[in-house]
Amino acid sequence: MKEFFAKIGASIKAHKGRTIAISVTAFVLVCIIISLCLLSAFLFNRLSQGYVPTDEQLAAAKGQYKRVVIIGVDGVGDYFSHEYTPNFDRMFDPDVNACITYTGTAVYPTISCENWMSMFHGVRPVYHGFIFKDTNQRVEAGRQTDTEKYPSFIKQFLSQYPESKVFSSCTWRGVNNGVIENDKRIVKRNSDAEQIYAFMNNETMWSPVTDTECQDNYKTENGQKVLVKASNKIEEINAYVEAPVADPKGQLREFLEAQVLLHGYSDETIAMRDALTMQRVIEANVEAYEEDGVVKYRERSDVEYTISYMHLDQVDHAGHSYGYSKPGYNEAISRVDNLIGWLYDAFEEAGMFDDTLFVLCTDHGHRLPGGHKNHGKNTDEEVNITFALAGKTVKKGMLTSRYVDTDMAAVISYALGVKAADSWQGRVPYGMFTLLG
Numbered sequence: 001m002k003e004f005f006a007k008i009g010a011s012i013k014a015h016k017g018r019t020i021a022i023s024v025t026a027f028v029l030v031c032i033i034i035s036l037c038l039l040s041a042f043l044f045n046r047l048s049q050g051y052v053p054t055d056e057q058l059a060a061a062k063g064q065y066k067r068v069v070i071i072g073v074d075g076v077g078d079y080f081s082h083e084y085t086p087n088f089d090r091m092f093d094p095d096v097n098a099c100i101t102y103t104g105t106a107v108y109p110t111i112s113c114e115n116w117m118s119m120f121h122g123v124r125p126v127y128h129g130f131i132f133k134d135t136n137q138r139v140e141a142g143r144q145t146d147t148e149k150y151p152s153f154i155k156q157f158l159s160q161y162p163e164s165k166v167f168s169s170c171t172w173r174g175v176n177n178g179v180i181e182n183d184k185r186i187v188k189r190n191s192d193a194e195q196i197y198a199f200m201n202n203e204t205m206w207s208p209v210t211d212t213e214c215q216d217n218y219k220t221e222n223g224q225k226v227l228v229k230a231s232n233k234i235e236e237i238n239a240y241v242e243a244p245v246a247d248p249k250g251q252l253r254e255f256l257e258a259q260v261l262l263h264g265y266s267d268e269t270i271a272m273r274d275a276l277t278m279q280r281v282i283e284a285n286v287e288a289y290e291e292d293g294v295v296k297y298r299e300r301s302d303v304e305y306t307i308s309y310m311h312l313d314q315v316d317h318a319g320h321s322y323g324y325s326k327p328g329y330n331e332a333i334s335r336v337d338n339l340i341g342w343l344y345d346a347f348e349e350a351g352m353f354d355d356t357l358f359v360l361c362t363d364h365g366h367r368l369p370g371g372h373k374n375h376g377k378n379t380d381e382e383v384n385i386t387f388a389l390a391g392k393t394v395k396k397g398m399l400t401s402r403y404v405d406t407d408m409a410a411v412i413s414y415a416l417g418v419k420a421a422d423s424w425q426g427r428v429p430y431g432m433f434t435l436l437g
């Protein structure tokens with residue numbers, strides 16, 4: 001009898017053990033499945049979808065635009081859809097000429113360097129290698145990704161159009177110094193506070209590229225990576241850097257004087273630097289002439305930039321100072337909108353709308369007020385980004401397909417008829433261009 005009960009006890013014990021083992025295994029499996037679902041939802045959201053245009057499609061796109069003008073607005077997220085922005089609305093009108101999304105996706109982490117690198121070089125941060133640690137400082141100091149393997153869309157464009165020129169005007173020098181490669185065909189300007197003082201005092205503005213701003217690059221020789229010291233090229237690069245701002249209509253001076261009256265040379269210097277950044281892009285594309293005592297703009301005749309890029313930084317600064325959706329943030333967006341109005345008016349007066357593609361892009365948004373005023377995480381306000389295109393080959397309306405910021409390189413390349421780099425992960429999202437269907 002004893003033995004009988006002992007057997008039953010052992011059987012129950014064994015059974016219990018197995019039940020526990022099965023329960024633990026099931027629990028672990030469920031955890032793994034949930035983690036995989038969350039991870040794939042997180043990653044999938046940031047994977048590109050869309051076209052890799054064929055040679056025929058590229059040939060059809062080629063020559064549609066004489067130039068592309070890219071307005072990079074740091075840290076604005078989806079906020080153009082919330083704020084009153086009459087100039088953005090007339091430049092990018094989804095009923096007339098533009099394709100817009102406010103729910104594009106930034107790459108993670110939602111930090112400037114990670115995202116501008118992904119936008120320009122077409123790959124996610126683990127590929128371009130700028131992720132998490134001091135990334136903004138690294139590009140400001142001129143570090144670069146492997147540009148042989150992951151060229152920026154600018155480098156890719158110049159490799160197929162070697163005679164062309166590119167202009168890049170930045171308030172945050174990280175993009176000029178580290179994101180875009182150095183090349184004598186790329187004219188770079190960084191707008192800093194000293195230049196604002198110089199301009200206000202009628203002194204010459206001179207923004208030479210310094211040793212630390214010059215990137216060392218690598219080239220491949222007989223299968224070996226060879227370091228090319230950028231410092232050898234400083235003179236060559238600086239020969240292209242100097243240029244005063246002419247401000248023929250006086251709008252820059254008028255704006256700066258108003259800012260100084262309001263704020264002095266203090267917090268709002270960033271707004272002044274953005275105005276200088278914009279004025280430089282305008283003057284890179286148009287020239288002034290006088291007719292009946294009135295200053296007018298026409299297409300510039302001495303030089304032609306196929307790509308003009310600008311980086312405006314005040315919205316990001318306002319996000320850090322005041323927080324997403326706070327009045328200071330809205331005011332910064334209104335000032336940027338005002339600058340977009342300068343660009344619109346200049347191009348309209350010069351009759352350059354038909355052969356220009358306008359692009360507005362941003363790297364990330366900002367966190368909702370309440371906690372630490374910053375970005376870098378995964379909230380909707382940080383991740384959702386605006387991407388807007390206006391031009392004659394653009395399919396008008398709100399974009400219904402997915403746009404991830406790694407797609408920007410592919411989109412701009414396609415619009416210019418440039419073949420994308422094989423290494424790029426970005427695609428041309430469905431429904432953005434008429435010729436792609």
Ligand SMILES: [Zn+2]
Pocket residue numbers: 074075111112113316363364
């Ligand atoms: Zn940023």
Ligand SMILES: [Zn+2]
Pocket residue numbers: 075112316317320375
């Ligand atoms: Zn920031």
